[in-house]
Amino acid sequence: MMRKTGLPTINDVARIAGVSKKTVSRVINRSPLLSDDTRKHVEDVISGLGYVPNPQARALALRRNFLIGLIHDNPNAQMVMNVQQGILESLHGTEFELVVRPIDRGSATMLDDVRNFLERQRLFGVVLLPPVSENDQLAKLCNDIGCRYVRMGSAELDDSAHMVASNDCEAVTAAVDYLIEQGHRRIGLVLGPHGFRSARERRQGFEQALSAAKITLPRSMIAEGNYTFESGVMAADRLLDLMPRPSAIFACNDEMAAGVLHAARQRGIDVPRDLSIIGFDDTPIAAHIWPPLTTVRWPIISMARSAALKLTADGDEMVEEPSMFRSTLIRRGSVAPPRD
Amino acid sequence: MMRKTGLPTINDVARIAGVSKKTVSRVINRSPLLSDDTRKHVEDVISGLGYVPNPQARALALRRNFLIGLIHDNPNAQMVMNVQQGILESLHGTEFELVVRPIDRGSATMLDDVRNFLERQRLFGVVLLPPVSENDQLAKLCNDIGCRYVRMGSAELDDSAHMVASNDCEAVTAAVDYLIEQGHRRIGLVLGPHGFRSARERRQGFEQALSAAKITLPRSMIAEGNYTFESGVMAADRLLDLMPRPSAIFACNDEMAAGVLHAARQRGIDVPRDLSIIGFDDTPIAAHIWPPLTTVRWPIISMARSAALKLTADGDEMVEEPSMFRSTLIRRGSVAPPRD
DNA sequence: TTGTAAGCGTTATCAC
DNA sequence: GTGATAACGCTTACAA
Numbered sequence: 001m002m003r004k005t006g007l008p009t010i011n012d013v014a015r016i017a018g019v020s021k022k023t024v025s026r027v028i029n030r031s032p033l034l035s036d037d038t039r040k041h042v043e044d045v046i047s048g049l050g051y052v053p054n055p056q057a058r059a060l061a062l063r064r065n066f067l068i069g070l071i072h073d074n075p076n077a078q079m080v081m082n083v084q085q086g087i088l089e090s091l092h093g094t095e096f097e098l099v100v101r102p103i104d105r106g107s108a109t110m111l112d113d114v115r116n117f118l119e120r121q122r123l124f125g126v127v128l129l130p131p132v133s134e135n136d137q138l139a140k141l142c143n144d145i146g147c148r149y150v151r152m153g154s155a156e157l158d159d160s161a162h163m164v165a166s167n168d169c170e171a172v173t174a175a176v177d178y179l180i181e182q183g184h185r186r187i188g189l190v191l192g193p194h195g196f197r198s199a200r201e202r203r204q205g206f207e208q209a210l211s212a213a214k215i216t217l218p219r220s221m222i223a224e225g226n227y228t229f230e231s232g233v234m235a236a237d238r239l240l241d242l243m244p245r246p247s248a249i250f251a252c253n254d255e256m257a258a259g260v261l262h263a264a265r266q267r268g269i270d271v272p273r274d275l276s277i278i279g280f281d282d283t284p285i286a287a288h289i290w291p292p293l294t295t296v297r298w299p300i301i302s303m304a305r306s307a308a309l310k311l312t313a314d315g316d317e318m319v320e321e322p323s324m325f326r327s328t329l330i331r332r333g334s335v336a337p338p339r340d
Numbered sequence: 341m342m343r344k345t346g347l348p349t350i351n352d353v354a355r356i357a358g359v360s361k362k363t364v365s366r367v368i369n370r371s372p373l374l375s376d377d378t379r380k381h382v383e384d385v386i387s388g389l390g391y392v393p394n395p396q397a398r399a400l401a402l403r404r405n406f407l408i409g410l411i412h413d414n415p416n417a418q419m420v421m422n423v424q425q426g427i428l429e430s431l432h433g434t435e436f437e438l439v440v441r442p443i444d445r446g447s448a449t450m451l452d453d454v455r456n457f458l459e460r461q462r463l464f465g466v467v468l469l470p471p472v473s474e475n476d477q478l479a480k481l482c483n484d485i486g487c488r489y490v491r492m493g494s495a496e497l498d499d500s501a502h503m504v505a506s507n508d509c510e511a512v513t514a515a516v517d518y519l520i521e522q523g524h525r526r527i528g529l530v531l532g533p534h535g536f537r538s539a540r541e542r543r544q545g546f547e548q549a550l551s552a553a554k555i556t557l558p559r560s561m562i563a564e565g566n567y568t569f570e571s572g573v574m575a576a577d578r579l580l581d582l583m584p585r586p587s588a589i590f591a592c593n594d595e596m597a598a599g600v601l602h603a604a605r606q607r608g609i610d611v612p613r614d615l616s617i618i619g620f621d622d623t624p625i626a627a628h629i630w631p632p633l634t635t636v637r638w639p640i641i642s643m644a645r646s647a648a649l650k651l652t653a654d655g656d657e658m659v660e661e662p663s664m665f666r667s668t669l670i671r672r673g674s675v676a677p678p679r680d
Numbered sequence: 681t682t683g684t685a686a687g688c689g690t691t692a693t694c695a696c
Numbered sequence: 697g698t699g700a701t702a703a704c705g706c707t708t709a710c711a712a
Binding site: 359360361362363366373374375378397399400401402403 | 681682683684687688689690
Binding site: 400 | 704707
């Protein structure tokens with residue numbers, strides 16, 4: 001036994017247990033048609049030997065690898081890390097491993113690249129991060145190939161077996177409501193990049209809060225960013241040039257909110273006394289800048305954990321996993337009533 | 341041809357090319373003993389068919405998977421992401437994929453866990469991140485199992501085929517020299533966590549700069565942190581309570597430097613007028629806080645890229661890859677001459 | 681230089 | 697219930 005590699009194989013188990021390979025295989029795969037005696041006996045031999053099925057051989061025979069892919073095209077490091085953490089928590093102790101696959105959503109060959117990747121590696125399933133998760137062709141591709149998938153997003157993108165989403169729109173409405181409660185009326189918006197669903201949802205939440213409060217703002221109070229710090233600085237520069245200028249700004253993510261803060265500081269505008277700011281994501285930077293940033297916390301780790309469970313669940317368990325997650329406002333030091 | 345899965349196999353290629361499987365295999369594996377005619381012919385059939393060898397079957401036959409593992413136990417998300425980026429850049433277009441494997445270096449079963457992981461998955465190679473990269477037993481384990489490895493670190497941890505390192509010590513000396521040039525004499529140090537090689541190297545660099553300038557400081561000017569923002573705040577609180585207090589503080593990473601800044605602000609100490617601060621890493625937060633943080637930039641993406649190339653290089657190429665990388669001081673707004 | 685046969689360690693088929 | 701036997705798609709002897 002235990003040739004070359006040093007690890008016991010199914011043959012060793014079969015020989016020692018005095019049964020056939022197939023019977024061992026049945027034990028491993030929890031086949032129902034097996035006498036309890038044989039099962040028990042084989043299980044004893046397995047644990048005695050410390051036998052673990054060889055993933056490569058299984059992958060070949062099953063035409064399916066026990067790998068979960070994370071497909072993303074994402075600018076935000078912290079978000080990707082959180083997703084990885086969540087997935088890995090769910091995968092811990094299972095036979096699954098995590099393979100990371102960044103892609104370029106702008107590339108003309110993107111779909112083909114993903115197809116090749118999935119077909120060759122025979123992934124068990126993939127988690128799709130925004131913004132690529134918003135690509136319906138990609139989801140269809142996974143489906144066609146027979147690769148399970150779960151899409152993460154800011155709104156309902158798919159049926160509950162194939163998606164986990166947060167309620168960005170409502171969460172932003174709550175954040176802006178909070179500004180309004182504090183007495184703000186001139187509220188600026190730093191938008192996310194065009195084409196991102198999250199940007200759309202957050203904008204919608206912003207506008208719903210304003211219209212519910214019967215506040216009408218000129219279009220100039222909306223500046224577009226692209227989720228980077230620098231774009232936040234530039235957007236804030238435009239907003240703060242306005243006369244009268246906004247007394248509060250909601251930025252569609254923390255990076256841009258940090259940029260707004262930066263721009264305010266360069267002009268000698270005190271935050272929160274002269275300007276209130278709210279961000280979105282609650283990345284570490286939010287708590288670490290000065291003043292600490294009031295922001296919307298997105299339960300991204302839980303969402304990723306849930307996504308991985310949906311992927312690896314067999315059959316009915318899946319139904320148990322939630323698909324909608326609630327974001328909440330974290331109140332810190334960057335909001336105060338307006339001065340005037 | 342192309343049964344079940346829809347993808348062409350080596351048999352399809354062999355049949356269509358009118359040669360044996362083995363000949364096709366030779367073409368795939370670049371065997372030198374092959375007539376140019378046959379090679380050319382088979383290559384044509386391969387590309388005509390769009391044939392790509394099945395990784396699962398290769399893995400089984402070769403007893404080796406074309407997967408590169410990233411093993412880490414790291415608190416810093418940005419660092420892990422940068423490493424992933426570097427590795428993935430090197431792996432792009434190759435047959436290799438990246439598998440991420442976080443571990444708990446404190447766990448009693450850590451070595452066994454890693455062993456099981458490597459033995460079962462038959463990884464081609466692994467990149468070890470600090471601080472686990474400093475564990476010699478882990479390196480030995482990889483070696484024993486026959487899994488290639490490259491360790492990333494703050495100093496020479498291994499021979500050049502198995503390591504990429506940065507010159508943390510020198511880089512910190514240069515940073516502290518800069519503070520001294522500006523006129524600072526009372527310089528505080530926020531240390532990294534005990535047991536981290538990087539913390540040790542950075543401390544050494546700090547002390548070398550001081551002793552070269554004939555500056556002697558009380559031990560109270562050194563406060564220990566653990567690389568988190570909060571530990572930076574606490575360490576700074578101790579340092580800023582001192583009488584006379586330091587006019588400058590070097591923190592062993594940016595997170596803690598941000599914490600120092602935070603603590604200073606809470607006390608109404610102006611940075612850089614009343615206190616200069618230098619960090620280490622040049623993570624995004626460094627440029628995004630106010631004032632922008634002067635810090636040491638560590639070429640981590642290049643290092644990771646190089647690590648992956650060392651792993652996947654066959655034979656001699658490896659020698660070409662550098663093992664030592666230089667960190668450089670990035671001067672921003674958090675340093676000024678002392679007031680007195 | 682090329683081909684044949686025998687693995688690699690599993691699962692699927694189909695008898696018994 | 698259980699076990700031969702043939703896949704799965706590739707590589708490594710060993711021949712030719």
